[in-house]
Amino acid sequence: MKNTDQKNPYLPYPGRIDAITIETEDQNLKTYRIILEKPEDMASWNHIPGQFAMLSLAGKGEIPIGIASSPTEKGHLLFTVNRAGVVTTALHKMDVGARIGIRGPLGNGFPVDEGLKGKNIVIIAGGFAFTTLRATLIYMLAHRQDYGKITVIYGARTPGMLLYKEELKAWSQRDDMEMFVTIDQDAPGWDGLVGFVPTIAGQVAPSPENSAALICGPPIMIKFTMPPLEKIGWTDDQVYLSLENRMKCGLGVCGHCNVGPVYVCKDGPVFTRAEVQKLPVEF
Amino acid sequence: MKILKLDNSDLKTLLTRWNETRDLFSPVEGNGKVGWQRIEPLAFNEPAEGVPRASIKVFFFPQPETLLEYSTRSGDRDAYVPRPAMGKGRERIILGVRPCDARSVMLNSLPFANDPYFKVRKDTTLIVGFTCERPCSTCFCSWTGGSPMGTEGMDIAMTKIEGGYLAAVLSEKGKELLGHLHDTKEASPEERKQLEALRKQAQKGTGPAGSPAEILRKKALMDLYNATFWQKLADSCINCGACTFLCPTCYCFDIQDETVKGKGRRIRYWDSCMFPLFTQHASGHNPRGQKIQRVRNRFMHKLKYFPERFGPLSCVGCGRCIRECPVNIDIREVMRDLLSIQ
Numbered sequence: 001m002k003n004t005d006q007k008n009p010y011l012p013y014p015g016r017i018d019a020i021t022i023e024t025e026d027q028n029l030k031t032y033r034i035i036l037e038k039p040e041d042m043a044s045w046n047h048i049p050g051q052f053a054m055l056s057l058a059g060k061g062e063i064p065i066g067i068a069s070s071p072t073e074k075g076h077l078l079f080t081v082n083r084a085g086v087v088t089t090a091l092h093k094m095d096v097g098a099r100i101g102i103r104g105p106l107g108n109g110f111p112v113d114e115g116l117k118g119k120n121i122v123i124i125a126g127g128f129a130f131t132t133l134r135a136t137l138i139y140m141l142a143h144r145q146d147y148g149k150i151t152v153i154y155g156a157r158t159p160g161m162l163l164y165k166e167e168l169k170a171w172s173q174r175d176d177m178e179m180f181v182t183i184d185q186d187a188p189g190w191d192g193l194v195g196f197v198p199t200i201a202g203q204v205a206p207s208p209e210n211s212a213a214l215i216c217g218p219p220i221m222i223k224f225t226m227p228p229l230e231k232i233g234w235t236d237d238q239v240y241l242s243l244e245n246r247m248k249c250g251l252g253v254c255g256h257c258n259v260g261p262v263y264v265c266k267d268g269p270v271f272t273r274a275e276v277q278k279l280p281v282e283f
Numbered sequence: 284m285k286i287l288k289l290d291n292s293d294l295k296t297l298l299t300r301w302n303e304t305r306d307l308f309s310p311v312e313g314n315g316k317v318g319w320q321r322i323e324p325l326a327f328n329e330p331a332e333g334v335p336r337a338s339i340k341v342f343f344f345p346q347p348e349t350l351l352e353y354s355t356r357s358g359d360r361d362a363y364v365p366r367p368a369m370g371k372g373r374e375r376i377i378l379g380v381r382p383c384d385a386r387s388v389m390l391n392s393l394p395f396a397n398d399p400y401f402k403v404r405k406d407t408t409l410i411v412g413f414t415c416e417r418p419c420s421t422c423f424c425s426w427t428g429g430s431p432m433g434t435e436g437m438d439i440a441m442t443k444i445e446g447g448y449l450a451a452v453l454s455e456k457g458k459e460l461l462g463h464l465h466d467t468k469e470a471s472p473e474e475r476k477q478l479e480a481l482r483k484q485a486q487k488g489t490g491p492a493g494s495p496a497e498i499l500r501k502k503a504l505m506d507l508y509n510a511t512f513w514q515k516l517a518d519s520c521i522n523c524g525a526c527t528f529l530c531p532t533c534y535c536f537d538i539q540d541e542t543v544k545g546k547g548r549r550i551r552y553w554d555s556c557m558f559p560l561f562t563q564h565a566s567g568h569n570p571r572g573q574k575i576q577r578v579r580n581r582f583m584h585k586l587k588y589f590p591e592r593f594g595p596l597s598c599v600g601c602g603r604c605i606r607e608c609p610v611n612i613d614i615r616e617v618m619r620d621l622l623s624i625q
Contacts, residue, residue, distance in 0.1 A: 008399050010350045010538075010549070014364045058353040058363040058549075059542045085565035099363040245570060246562050248538045248554075253394050255535030255556060258580070259570070260504060261588035280508050282562075282570040282580075 009251055012056040012101025013041045018076060020096055025160030029128050030092060031068065031080045034100060046105075047071050049112055049136035050242060050270045053104025054250050055079060055091065063087045064247045064265065067105060068131040070138035077102065080131045080163060106250040107269050110136050110214060110240060112143075119212045120148035122205055124225055126155050126197045126217025130163050132242060133216050141177070150177040151206060155197040155221075157184045180204050197221050202228030214240045226273070236274035243269050243276070243283045259283050286478060287461065288470040290447035298324035301376050301460065305409075308342070309378040310335040322378070329443075330379020330413055334601050338531030339384035342377060343391065343404045347552035350400065350538070356545040365549060369403060376460070380412045382433035382440075383424045383601040387531030389436040393593040394534060409456055412437035414481075421602025423615055426490030428595050432482045442478060449478045490615075491622055496596045498622055499587055507587055508579065512620045516582075517575035519610045524555035526604035526612075527581065532597045535561075556580050582617050 019033040032055075036042040047053075047067055054062040063085070069078035083092045094100070110116060110132075121140060125133045140147050152171065156162045162181065172179045182193035182200045193200055198221065205213075205228070213229065215222055222241065229239070245257035245264045252266030260279045262268065289297075301307060302324050311320040312331040319335050319342075351365035388410065395401035415422075415431035424430060434440040438457035441448045449470055452458050458465055470478070499507070527533040537554035540547055554561060557577050563569045571577050589597035598614065605613050 008367050008369075009397060011367055012365065056365070058365050059355045059540050059547050061540050062538065088565065101363075101365060244564070246564055248536065248551075251397070253398065253534070254537070254551075255554070255584075256537075256561060258584070258588065260508070260583070261591045278504070280505070282576065 010103070010249075012054065012062075012103040013045075014038070015077075015100050015102045017094060017096050017098050017100055023080060023163045023165075024128075025158070028083045029080055029163065030083075031078055031163075032091070032100075034077045034079065034102060035075070036077075036102060037099075042075060045077070048105070048109030049139045050109035050132045051105040051107045052132070052250075052269060053077070053079070053102050053106060055081070055087070056101030056103055057087055057090055057094075058099075058101065060090045061087045062101075062103065062248075062250075063091075064106070064244075064250060066132035066135075066242070066269075068134050070135045070142065072139055072142040078135075080128065082128055103250065107265055108267065110242075110270050112136060112139055116212050117146050118148065119210055120206055121150045122201075122211060122213040123150070123152045123154075124197060124201055124213060124215045124217070125153070126221040127157070127161070128163060129216035129218070129242075130154055133214060134164055134167070136214060137171070141174075144176055148210065149206060151180070151204065152177065153180045153182070153197060153201050153204065155182040155184070155195075155200065159183055159187055159190050159192075178204070196224070198224035198228060201225050202231070205229055205232065205234075207232065208234040208238055212238050212240060214242075216242050236277055237272050239273040240270055241273055241276055243271060245283050285452045285458075285465070286470040286475050287450040287452065287464060287468040288447060288474050289441075289450050289464065289468060293464060293468065294448065295324060297461070297464070298322075298327065298378070300462070305374040305376050307376050307378060319377075332417070333419055334381050334384060334603065336529070336603070336607075338529060338601065338603065339377065339380060339387060340391065340531050340534070342375065342408055343388060343401060344395075344534060344536075344553075345404075347550040348400060349548045349550050351549040353547045353549070354545055355542050355547055367399075368548065369400065371403060371407060374407045374409070376409045376411060378411045378413075380410050380437065381415055381601070382412060382429055382431060382435070382437075383422075383599040384531055385410050385412045385436035386424075386429045386433060387436070387599045387601075390532050390593075390595060390597060390599065391534050409438045409460060410436060411439045411441060411457075411460070414440060414442045414485075416443060419602060419606075421605040422600060423490060423602060424600035425486075426495055426615070426618065427598045427600040428494065428496060429599055430482075430485045432485035442481060444474070444477060449474055451478070491619065495586075495618055495622060496590045496594065499596075500590045500594075502587075502621070502624060504587065504591075506624055507621055508583065510620065510624055512617075513575055513579045516612060516617065517573075517578045520557075520574060520578045520612060521610060522557045522559075522574055522577060523609060524557040525607050525609065527555035527557055528553055529603040529607055531599060531601060531603075532585070533581075556584070582614065582621075585614075586618060586621055 014037040021031040023029040248254040252263040257264040317331040349368040353365040438454040440451040585597040
């Protein structure tokens, strides 16, 4: 599924911004729906949930962003982008119709068709790290019979900082998955869970038997989510993390994203916690 | 392997012929420094001794290199759609490449295996190497899997002897370069023996016993990473990055866009893991924010991470980093320190 037949790996596919959704109350997170300009590029696009792509703004540069859409959502790609640096700031100023390059898909992705098949899945996400887990969840729901019980725990600072609010509501109403949405502190008008993700995870996480956890969030959240899981018997090889590091080429060459001998861009971004524990803490 | 015996006039003839269709480069001495220069066959005697200040990577991984071009004029139909910028250029012959530099091209082609730009440079550049008669005090190629008589990465390997050169023909392209001399100038059995003796003599290395690459591959990653000597190194290192820019096998790069009056290019240029910004996230978080982490990363990449991935060390023992380091850090000491960790 990797994009090896693309002759020049530095050349992005031309695309256009088809729609922009402002996700959060601080307006710092927007979801861009991108359509590749050439129909054949769009038709042949395929990726694994958890992979990323380079968003390429000619004149500004490139940024690695997780693909927020599932490969089962055909005809477009979704990227949820936090405004932080030069390229993301430029992107946030762009309008629908603007040209944008897409280089990818890059990296390995979650093993949705191998290691995760047949297992109970726990998705644990904090803040705006929910993006590739959204892709994964949608993929799994589209192949529902391939997985056991699906549990999602998602937290943000405030109700207004949650991503994909409409979809969260829809998922909460499904009876083939369990959805726990939490915010850090109680807020007016909020009738859901209140508490940090690790606390909620400790309360609702299922038994580790035949299960896998996919965790994305700030390092501090991951750190505090592990003890409650370990307490009920989870081990490091059942836990999948998605790392991020500064990247330039996305091809495992330029040297920016290495963590010891592995490149986050090429060997990752998805690693089991057992794999990460063997590496220097350089992410 | 075919060995030819060429005299000085043969070399002159060859250079003149090569120069008709290709660009010739060689290490040339000037102002007490050896550098790569275009050469004119008639005014050229022989390559300068020792390794040039800049490594051979300037030919294969130019500084900077244009990857893509694009227009930012909104009226253009293809505005903001980059297209590849891949000029083939004239073929080049680099004469007098020392075994360490020639070997570095082979080592760099491991990470750049799928890189179309590196491939074009490699396909259009021929290496006529010169083996080394006398090692410099900073040379240690034999520690790293190379040899002063090494031929890896070369199309032709020349060894200076009394009255001319013994030329080992190492590739099809090398054979083509030699033209009719390939068939008329075969070395005598005595001359072949002479070359064999020189090669044998060169194998008597002075470095650590065994193959450092193999020994380090077997050592536990985190034992090497957590060694105490890194702090001592970090204390003296000033993170200037000179070693990374001079090193033939340092290949880290950055990619940036440059736009002038609506015409833009996406370039890649040398970067260094010695620099704090190299790893800094847009959030401000920096996974290698401390100097010790950066110093360690450079040596660990060369001596442990690269061997784990590709086999050999990412070091050819050219000694440039030892020669030019402003605070006298010596990679040979780092290797010894790592090899001694149990």
